[in-house]
Amino acid sequence: LDNKLAIVSGAAFDSYENQHKDECLPGTRTDILNQIKEWAASPYREGIFWLYGIAGTGKSTISRTIAKSFSEVRSLGASFFFERGEGDRGNAKKLFPTIARQLAITNPLLVPILHQAVSQQRDYGIAAKGLREQFDKLLLQPLQKLHRSNISLQTMVIVIDALDECEGDGDIQLILQLLPQLQKAATMRLQVLLTSRPDLPRLHDIPLEVIEHDISLFFSHRLAEIRIMHRLSTEWPGERDLQRLVALSVPLFIFAATICRMFEERDWDPVDSLSEVLTHQDDRTRLAGTYLPVLDRLLRRQNKNQKEQLVSQFHQVIGAIVILESPLSIDALSKLLGISQRLIHLRLSPLQSVLRVPDNDTTPIRLFHLSFREFLLDPSTRMKTPLGISKTEMHNMLTRKCLLVCQKLKENICQLPSYGSQRVEVDCQTINDHLPPEMQYACRYWAHHLVQCAGLTNIVHEAHSLLQTHFLHWIEAMSLLGHTLEISGILDLLRTAIGGNGSSLISQFFHDAKRFILKTQHIVDQAPLQVYRAGLLFSPQTAIIRSVFTEERSRWISQSPVVEEIWGAELQTLEGHSDSVLSVTFSPDGHLLASGSKDRTIHLWNPATGAIIQTLEGHSGSVHSLSFSPGGHLLASGSNDKTLRIWDLATGEELHVLEGHSGSVLSVTFSPDGHLLASGSEDRTVRLWDTTTGVSKQIFDSYSSSVNSVVFSPDGQVLATGSADWIVHLWDLVTGRLQKTIDGHMTLGFVLSAASESVAFSPDGQLLASCSANETVRLWDPMAGGITEIINGDDPESPVRFMTFSPDGLSLASGSFDSPAVCLWNTATGALTHTLDGHSRPVTSVTFSPDSRLLASCSSDGTARLWGLPIGTVQQTLNSQYGSVHSAAFSYDGRLLASCTDNGRVCVWDLARGTLYQTYDCHSDSVHSAAFSSDGRLLAVSTDDGRVCVYDLATAALYQTVDGHSDWVNSLAFSPDSRLLASWSMDETVCLWALDADGLSEIWTFEITDDTSEFSQDGLYFHAGLSSLDVEMSFTTSVNRDISIEDGQWIRLDGERILWLPVEFRPSRFKINGNRLALGHASGKVSFFQFCK
Structure with a gap:
């Protein structure tokens, strides 16, 4: 669970990284600590206690103290201590996963709920989601799923320290919006203690006399320990100097803590150190007064050369430490900077009052307080000491x-x-x-x-x-x-x-x-x-990255699929929905993209990264239409559950469910001022809604068909609607009357078919989004391939439904069930060499002769055609007169061709004479496939009732009938040695039959969902669907994979995933020939791969 949650291990108050940090001295900060405890104990107080104060006023010390106190009484739910420069502790990316994990420790019933939540993430993982999505999936929803009967109602406190050190003001504001929603948890009372730098109840506005008392008590305690450590007089430092130290420190506890750590160092005389501190009490800034004494003594008693060397080494070592984005250990810092560990130890040794130097070389070096970094990097510091750091250098x-x-x-x-x-x-x-x-x-x-x-x-x-x-x-x-x-x-x-x-x-x-x-x-x-692999292989031919790293590509593949020449308009493909995407729209500022899907969800995406920021769930039907409010704070959605919903994007909450339509809501849009929402429906009406109250204000019902699109004029005075009957209505919203109708005006952009793809531009015109039924959303660069006009042309190319390699591997034929043409491809170049036209109705299958010189195509026009290759001319037309021809098969010597018809007969043709040789009646409504044995003795045919009939070609007698399937058999194949027969059925099983003197016997059955099945040329493998069965191993029921396709997304070679297929290269059909693979795509194109042996 920890790996999937991607937590920050050092963020908790009691983590290893925080173990040496101070807590409040007993007797100090009692007022504020008591206030926090009283707030947490009261069931009627606010859910958030917000503690503010300038740097160094002790906020983090109070947080650690209160977190420990609540932990001891088992009331601490979680803690997260932000710290800039500490890697993931400096941003909110893993805040909610870390809090969720800690809550699960105190409430184990949350563990299975959280495990389910993270297991449902299909893409980049929960840490890549937006804060709203993380909050909903990891905190709010899991807490709401807990049953009150399973857990006693209790108060748990979440401590979040130094929120101001979290990168991104937008994230901070969003965190503040989300945290109050924890009050919705019915199973426990969650309180949040926040600390940050100023405003509201400011820590540095606590009465000075209280702060002065606490600092004085702190000094008295620590200086007593220092006197013992250094064997000083009990009179040291004296009441006068003690009061000067207190006055110099108020209200900065960090000053007092730093000075005491400075006095504790054994290599320095605390008496001299006290004198140095007091000499800086007139410095303008408190930070200078805190840190200059520490720096000044480094340069004491150094000659010019020593001083120059020390300054240089200080800049190199300490400068790196304060600039680093994430702390490093002495070992790692040494390797990064290329200097010795001894030198780093030398420079760190006198700075242990301001740096937390671990006692080993593998633990990161940390600042005691961020203010030391701020002081060193302040340009004014360089005018006070040569040890000031230049940020740019x-x-x-x-x-x-x-x-x-x-x-x-x-x-x-x-x-x-x-x-x-x-x-x-x-x-x-x-x-x-x-x-x-x-x-x-x-x-x-x-x-x-x-x-x-x-x-x-x-x-x-x-x-x-x-x-x-x-x-x-x-x-x-x-x-x-x-x-x-x-x-x-x-x-x-x-x-x-x-x-x-x-x-x-x-x-x-x-x-x-x-x-x-x-x-x-x-x-x-x-x-x-x-x-x-996928990155280089599917990049455009002229892409710089592809050309620079071409050697990496050539090591494992000898033939690559044809790809685009240059980067096209498509920027990226967004995958995340589990069903067809029906609508997309950009937010007004272009920073969000919303998509609605048949999976009943709405995804909010970051267009810059392609990551899902949030998922909105609530509709019980497909989401057909989406619209952002003009300000981008609200999102409206229309669904076939007959409702509209208005969502608050700041919180992800559903503000209104608008009910009134009696059919699917196909289109929604906000008015320019955001006060109205228009909706068009399958119920042939348009409704206007008040976005504040969710009340229906007006109904327009002068329609004879579904209303597919609605749009306001820029001034909000007119509403235009487009319906399925191609009529446009223009409504005057001031009077509520129909202004005009435009019949058949197909040039208006908003008259869209409900079944058409949806597109939307971003406000700046730099991105175009489109959605389609392959479960993806695509972003396009209109500058590289934008639409300049709309032309009603021919239908798109038919998707590839079947294909086959020629036995010599040089050609591949493909076809479609809704096209009468056959495509012939050159497998070496991937080029389309011929389009074979001649059939009057769609082609149903194609097959090559054993010598690759003939191609047989079958059609629902009742014929099989023989094409001479490589020219592609028709040599014979074989008319069975028995109806549609489903498939054909050549004998191994190429002299005979068997054609299967839909009236239960198989015709065997003598190709040399062009005459009908034999006809077999299978006593079935339809025969779907046939296969000759390689020795020329037998012909196997399959029927629609699941039978396989085997005929003796010499006598034309039925040799044997076998039953092994519960549905019609779609494909048959003999092994090259005629020992085995394989049958594939629509019942999604493949049966392997052994042929011997006693006839056929079933030896192997396994499930498969694809209709491609054939033996490899050497007879060692049987390819079925996405698998390759080792024939020799089949008798011991074990599977060894050769080339196969996994889930339509991965190519496997010898059992290993070797190549992922992007959406546009995923196959509708595939064929394997040795180490060559052909993929047929829905676009009608074919891609070829040949893998190095």
Whole structure:
């Protein structure tokens, strides 16, 4: 569960990372601690206690103290301590998963509910979802699913510290909107303690005399310990100096704590240190007064050369520590910076009053307080001490160090067993062993440092040089680390930052890299090594990434499918719905994309990353139409459950359920001012609704058919509606009267068939979204392929329904049940060589002669045609006069052809003479397939009642009838040695029959759902549907896979997943020929693959 939840291990108050942090000294902060305890104990108080204060006023110390107090009485539900510079503790990405996991520890009944919630995530995992989605799926819904009878009503406190250190003001605001909803949990009373920097009940507004008392008590306690430690006089430091220290500290507890840690250091005389502190009491800022004494004493008694060396080393070591986005250990920092651990220890040793230096080299170094970083990076600090840090210089250094570490990346760095290995199957230890902390840091943050460098030109060239070798390796590493969705944003940062600092070649590289990751991030996040397979193979022919890394592609595949020449309009394919997508629309600011589906859900997507931010559930039927309010705060949805729903996007709550229609709601739209909502329905009416109250205000019912589209004029005065009878109605909303009707005006964009695909532009016109029935939403770049006009042309190409390789493997024939033409393809080039026209009705099947010189096509026009190859001319037309011809089969010597008809007869033709040789009556309504044995002795035919009839060709007598299926048999195949016969049936089983002197006997039956079945040329494998059965092993009932298709999405080779298929390459049919694979697609195209042996 922890791996699937993606929690932050160091965020809790009692984590290893927080174990040495201070708690309130007994007798201090008693007033505020008592207030918090009283608030938590009262069932009538607000659900959130918000504690504010400026940096250093002790908020985190209070949080740790109160969290420990509640934990001791088992009232602590969870705690999360934000801290900038601590990796995932510096953002909200894993806040709710971490809280959910801690709540599950205190309430074990939540575990199965949470496990179910995370197991239902089909794409990037719960951590990639938006905060609303995480909150709903991991906290609100699980808590609501708990039965009150299973758990006693109790008060649990959630402590969230330093919310202001969470990156992203939008995330902070959303967290504040979501947390109050925890009050809806009926099984427990959840209270939230928040701390952050100012406003509201400000901690630094607590009476100064209270703060002064607590700080004085703190000093008295700590200085007594210091006197003993250093064997000082009991009079030290004296009442006067003590009061000066208190006055200097108020209201900053961080000052008092830092000074005491400074006095505790054994290498320094606390008497001298006290004198240094008091000399800085006139500094303008409290931070200078806190930290300058610590820094000044480093430079004491140093000659010029020593001072220069110390300053340089301080900048290198301490500068890196305060700039790092995530803390590193001494060991990792040493490897990142390329310096010795001894040097790092030397520079850290005198700074233990401001840095938390662990007693080992593998635990991260941490700041005691973020204010030390702020002080060092403040430009004014450099005027007070040479130890001040230049932010840009440090970013320059760290960028180069990170790029140097990234040069160690390589393909399959974690030595995964297969290129289809799933990321979730790779344990953390394996990742950490092969991607050590300094490499993890470099991969994730090199670009963050780069964009903050001064003088980008040179360093951009260095980054470009690295990526030309290691771009795919970097993507692999980021995927293994669970950061795939960050790559797109990183590339955007780089493209923006380089501006005029990079050559056109560099700009083109980053543009191509962005298109590459958008295309591949869905699968790369699941199977990291597919970046080298699917990523390269399905990129356009002229794509920069494909050409740069062509060697990686050539190692495992000798023939690739034909792909687009250049990047097209499609930016990415969004997969997440479990059924057809019926509607898509962008929010007014373009930051959200909403999609409605037959699966009854609405997905809100981030168009930049392709991640699902939130899923809205509530409709009991398909969601046909969606509309954002003008301000983007509300979303309206229409469904075939006859209702409309208005959703609050800030909380994901359903505000109104609008009932009144008696048929499916096919279209919804907000008025320009957002006060009205219009809906068109299958019930032949249009309704206007008040969006505030949800009340129906007006009904328009002058329609003779379904209303498929509604749209307001820009001024909101007119409503235009389009209906299925192609009539447009224009309504005057001021008078409520019909203004005009336009009959058959098919050029209006809003007259849409309810069955047509839905498209929508983003407000800035840079993206186009389309949805279709293959369960996907696609984003398009209209600049690269935008629609300029609508033309009513011919029907789209028919989908491939059947296909077959020629025995020599050089050609492939394909056809469709709704087309009279046969397509002939060159398997070496993937090119369409001939379209064979001649049948008057759709073609039902095709088959090649054993010598590949003839092609037989069967049709519902009652004929079978023989085409001479390679020219593609008709040589014979065989008319059975028995109705539609379902299929045909050549004898192994190519002299005979058997054709199967729908009146229960099989015709055997002598091809040399062009005459009917034999006719067999199978006493069935229809015969579906036939197969000759390779020795020419037998003919097997299948019937629609599940029988297989075997005839002796020499005598024309029935040899044997076998029953093994409960439905009609669609396909038959003899093994090359005539020892085995395979039959595939619509009952979704394949039977394997052994042929010997005693006749046919069944030896193997297994389930299969595809109608493709054939023996391999060497007879060792039988390919059925998505599987390959090892014939020799079939007698011991074991399966060995050769080439197969898994779930229509993966190609397997020798039992291993080797290639993921994007949506446009997923097959409707496939054929295997040796190590060559052909995929037929719904578009009518065929793709060819040949794998290296």
